[in-house]
Amino acid sequence: MPMITKTVKIDENNIDEALIKEAGEIIKRGGLVAFPTETVYGLGGDALNPESSKKIYAAKGRPSDNPLIVHIYRIEDLYEIVEEVSDNAKKVMDAFWPGPLTMIFKKKDKVPFETTGGLDTVAVRFPIHPTAMAFIEASGGFVAAPSANISGRPSPTLAKYVCEDLDGRVDMIIDGGNIPIGLESTIVDMTGEKPMILRPGFVSREMLEEVLGEVCVDPTILDANSTERPKAPGMRYRHYAPKADMIIVRGDSDRVVAKIKEMGQNKECTVLCVSEHVNEFAGMKVKDVGSEKDYNEIAASLYRVLRECDDENTALILSESFSDKGIGAAVMNRLIKAAGHKIIDV
Numbered sequence: 522m523p524m525i526t527k528t529v530k531i532d533e534n535n536i537d538e539a540l541i542k543e544a545g546e547i548i549k550r551g552g553l554v555a556f557p558t559e560t561v562y563g564l565g566g567d568a569l570n571p572e573s574s575k576k577i578y579a580a581k582g583r584p585s586d587n588p589l590i591v592h593i594y595r596i597e598d599l600y601e602i603v604e605e606v607s608d609n610a611k612k613v614m615d616a617f618w619p620g621p622l623t624m625i626f627k628k629k630d631k632v633p634f635e636t637t638g639g640l641d642t643v644a645v646r647f648p649i650h651p652t653a654m655a656f657i658e659a660s661g662g663f664v665a666a667p668s669a670n671i672s673g674r675p676s677p678t679l680a681k682y683v684c685e686d687l688d689g690r691v692d693m694i695i696d697g698g699n700i701p702i703g704l705e706s707t708i709v710d711m712t713g714e715k716p717m718i719l720r721p722g723f724v725s726r727e728m729l730e731e732v733l734g735e736v737c738v739d740p741t742i743l744d745a746n747s748t749e750r751p752k753a754p755g756m757r758y759r760h761y762a763p764k765a766d767m768i769i770v771r772g773d774s775d776r777v778v779a780k781i782k783e784m785g786q787n788k789e790c791t792v793l794c795v796s797e798h799v800n801e802f803a804g805m806k807v808k809d810v811g812s813e814k815d816y817n818e819i820a821a822s823l824y825r826v827l828r829e830c831d832d833e834n835t836a837l838i839l840s841e842s843f844s845d846k847g848i849g850a851a852v853m854n855r856l857i858k859a860a861g862h863k864i865i866d867v
Contacts, residue, residue, distance in 0.1 A: 528684060528694045533557075533651040540695075541652075545659025547692045548573070553580055554660075555669035555683045557697030559650040560621045560706050560722070561676040561824070562683050563592070563666030564691065565657075568602075571635035574665055580690040583672040588638035589665040590623050590706070591645050594657040599645055602632050602663065609733055610711045616732045619649035621702055621723040625710040636665050646706055652697045668705060669694075675761050675827040675859065678703050682828050703821035704851050709736070718742075721851040723820070742854060763827040765791075765835045767860040771842035772867035778802070780867045781839045791830050793840035795819070806835075816848045823852060827859060 529540050544554045551573050554565045564581065566573035568591040578585050593599060596614065599606065603626035606614075610624055628643035637643050648654060657664045668676035671686045680696035687694070707722030709729065717737040718726060729736045768784070770777045778801045781792055791806045795813040808826045811818030830838055840860070845853045857864065 524689060524692060526684070526688045526691055526694060528680070528696055530696045531652050533697060536652060536655050538655075541655045541659045544656055544693055544695060545661070548660035548664060551576070552692040553577060553690075554656070555680075555687060555691055555694040556653055556656050556666070557650060557680075557695060557700060558592075558648045558653045558666075559700065560648075560702045560704060561678055561700055562669040562680065562697075563653070563664075564669040564687065565592070565660065565664040565666040567661065568592075568636050568663040568665035569631060569633065569661075571633040574633065574635040577665060577667065580687060581667060581670070581672045583667065585635075586638045587667075587672075588640060588642075588644055589636050589667055590708075591632065591636065591643055592653065592657050592664045592666050593645060593647050594654045594662060596647065598662050599626075599647075602629050602643060603627060603645065604629055607711055609716055612732050613709065613711070613716075613729070614647075617724050617728075618647040619654070620647070621649075621706045622646065623706045623708045623720075625708065625712055625719070627712055642710075642712055644708060650697070652695065656695065673762050675763060675824040675831075676705060677828070678821070678824050679828075701821065702817075703824060704848070704855060707851070710739075721848075721854050723817075723848055723851065725847045725850060727847060761824070761827070761855045761859040762861065763835070763838060763859060764831050765838045767838040767840065767863065769840045769842050769856060769860050769864045770867060771864055774798070776867040777841055780865065781841070784865075785837075785839055788837060789835075790837040790839055791833070791835045793826060793838060795841065795843070798841065813843075816844070816852060819843065820848050820852050823855060 548567050566577045623644050623646040625642050625644050632643045669683045677683045678700040683694050702723050707724040708720040710717045715737050719739050770780045792802050793808050796809050810822050
């Protein structure tokens with residue numbers, strides 16, 4: 522029998538302390554609460570309670586070897602759950618915490634293997650969203666939280682999509698309105714000789730290299746056939762996917778437009794493109810993902826647009842490819858995984 526999910530609205534500029542305390546008590550007694558962050562909505566449970574982590578996996582239908590991220594609300598709490606914080610990690614913390622960046626460390630025994638997907642490492646993030654920070658504090662300081670969606674689907678940037686996926690599966694949903702960034706956090710593994718990006722995000726490789734010097738990128742990030750055990754969320758399993766079949770067309774802009782027109786001829790399909798190309802697809806159903814001059818706008822709209830395609834029962838999505846510079850690397854990472862690595866080069 523499904524549980525009854527309570528949905529509450531909270532204004533980050535005027536946080537209702539009573540509601541936050543109620544949400545925190547749910548976590549402390551082993552329940553689940555979906556909550557807003559600056560990246561996407563998260564599905565929170567007590568990171569130090571193995572039964573809570575099991576509930577998160579069950580609610581999402583998530584493979585249990587796919588690690589969860591532990592969210593903290595103050596720097597000093599990091600030292601309670603990790604073995605060592607390197608000088609490089611401290612540089613990253615100084616530059617990007619609180620914010621949309623997750624780091625991987627060797628874990629202390631305090632963190633159960635149920636939370637880390639069986640690994641001896643733990644992924645940790647210190648979000649900057651006011652509601653998230655208040656909620657984590659009220660919950661005891663350590664909240665395990667993947668994105669608040671059914672595993673494999675586009676991550677939610679609006680509470681209505683959290684409700685669509687998780688109503689009856691969680692105790693509470695905190696509706697904090699629209700999410701500003703719209704893509705999950707950058708994940709950097711700090712346990713090797715060199716820092717390595719395991720998942721691109723708002724904090725780009727270029728931004729990290731300004732702080733650290735050389736930063737590696739895990740070669741399995743875009744490998745559709747990788748069988749490596751994932752060290753971080755989103756590395757191996759199909760993620761961010763709409764219900765529709767989806768194909769990316771990559772290459773010179775003019776050829777991309779021509780190929781999409783050709784592929785969409787006499788077919789019921791939706792085209793994803795930048796604002797500058799909308800008029801090129803006259804007569805076709807188009808989703809404007811934002812201006813090619815503002816990749817933050819594209820990142821913030823990507824999941825919403827994919828969810829809208831689901832709402833409209835789109836059968837086929839044809840998408841332009843985008844630049845892989847800066848946050849564009851994160852956009853393309855999500856887009857390629859959403860398409861199941863189906864790409865046509867022109």
